[in-house]
Amino acid sequence: AISAMNGLSVAGMAIGATIALPEMLRRGYDKRMITGVVQAGSSLGILIPPSVVLVLYGMIARQPVSRLWLAGVFPGLLMASLFILYIYIRCRLQPELGPTLPKEERQMPLGEKIKLLRAGIIPFVIFFAMTGLFLMGIASLVECSAVGALGATIAAFFKRKLNKEVIEATLRKTLGVSCMFMWIILAALCFGAVFDGIGAVKAIETLFIERWELSPWGVLIMMQLSYILMGMFLDDTAMLVIVAPLYVPLIIALGFDPIWYGILYTITCQIAYMTPPFG
Secondary structure, rough: HHHHHHOHHHHHHHHHHHHHHHHHHHOOOOHHHHHHHHHHHHHHOOOOEEEHHHHHHHHHHHHHHHHHHHHHHHHHHHHHHHHHHHHHHHHHOHHHHOOOHHHHHHHHHHHHHHHHHHHHHHHHHHHHHEEEEEHOOOHHHHHEEEEEEEHHHHHHHHHOOOOOHHHHHHHHHHHHHHHHHHHHHHHHHHHHHHHHHHHHHHHHHHHHHHHOOOOHHHHEEEEEEHHHHHHHOOOOOHHHHHHHHHHHHHHHHOOOOOOHHHHHHHHHHHHHHHHOOOO
């Protein structure tokens, strides 16, 4: 959920590792199990809206971000459900991996539970308001972003944390992130234009199809293997800048849907996040 709210896997992983991981270790959960839970769960942030990776892919591949976000909803929910099912089965077969809560916590009064939930309910309300309006077709992508920004501002105002310093820091960070993404996209487009101009895309197509005589699905498998290999050393943004300008034209030439391929690329990045040596 944390990763989905900020659109990044790394942020969700950092928060989970610093907050959830020590708490679960204190309660006696298996270290290998909860490490995998935090890592796999946080990787969903680049697939479920508002995914930053899909935004970058859409701008580099010149595909509508709204369609990419919609395409990522079902696979993201499906993977989350499979993760939950796997954890449930493992803990049922091996109860020592996930011990039950202490009796005093399970018998906590309802009022106390509601009080604890109040602290974290506002981010979820903002997130579901944004995605709900978008998925129902009530608001566009930009309008949903404005709803999220307005909701966060109102929440900060009512919590009496909206002051000059907060506004200035927010504007600086927003401008910094926006400029960074613009430079990344500009670099990727220039990189792709140069490679296309020297015939690199055609050379890759000739290598895969004519020299190696691979079918379209064979070419796709080779691309996925290259992503997994690069993912051992690079993050998703670096891979996207390097290979998207080369692979996307080839994918279109082979007859694959670039929206579908964007989701496939993102899922492959999730696998790459968890592969050694840097996963």
